[in-house]
Amino acid sequence: MTNMGMTFYSNEELPDDLYMHKTDSCYKHMHGLPEWYNFNAPCILAHPADSSSIKEGYSxxxxxxxxxxxxxxxxxxxxxxxxxxxxxxxxIACLYYVEKDYLPFTAHWQEVRTYQGNLLSDFGTVDPGQRVLAQDSFKLILPENGDYYIIAQINDIENRLNPKPPSTRAIDLEKLHQSYLWSVLDTANPYYITG
Structure with a gap:
């Protein structure tokens, strides 16, 4: 496995910047979920494109x-x-998907475009302590007959804050799962985050 250096942050080192949520506490607050409801990995939210809740702010x-x-x-x-x-x-946010067997190999990660046709979605200006959704949503249609991971990334516009790991070797999955700039979700079990 390669050493990804500063590409990943450990759980003890929240970046002095935007970061992904890997607990459910913020969305219990944002969306009124009852305290008993255990919803993991709220950093990746998905529902059918024709759902009225898209306009209602993710009920x-x-x-x-x-x-x-x-x-x-x-x-x-x-x-x-x-x-x-x-x-x-x-x-900005970026989104990828990959067949489960190929998660360590970023050359197989497929980029997902927003409904505006872009490969990134801007978070806008985010105040200290503020929780936000990226401004544009991504249009995802997973190919049939496969098991996939969904991978979300926080980056900057110049791609210097958190570049996509190189594809020449298998990446360090432990560091990927621990990073607060990345989130990996198992589509076969969407209520469980891998990291």
Missing amino acids: SWALRARRFTTGVELNVRIAASNNASTPKSNR
Whole structure:
């Protein structure tokens, strides 16, 4: 496995910047989920593209009903929070999917475009402590007959904050799963985050 250096952050080292949520606490607050409801990995939100909850700001129904069905168009949003003491801007979200067996090999990661046709979605300006959704949602249609991982990334516009790992060798999956700039979701079990 390669050493990804500063590409990944350990769980003890939240970046002084935007980061992915890997617990459910923020979305219990944002969307009114009851405290008993255990919803993991809220940094990747997906539901059918024709769901009315897209316009309603992701109701608790949308979160509870999250499903990844191959061949069905899904609307995917990426959530983040600002851990810095100053506002952050020029931060973007990217989304990928990959067949499970090929997760360590980034050359196999397929980029997902937004409904505007872009490969990135801007978070806008995020105040300290603020939780946000990326402004544009991603249009995801998983190929049929396969098991997949969905991979979300926080980056900057110049791709210097958190570049996609090189594809020449298998990446260090432990560091990927621990990173607060990346989130990996198993589509076969969407209520469980791998990291």
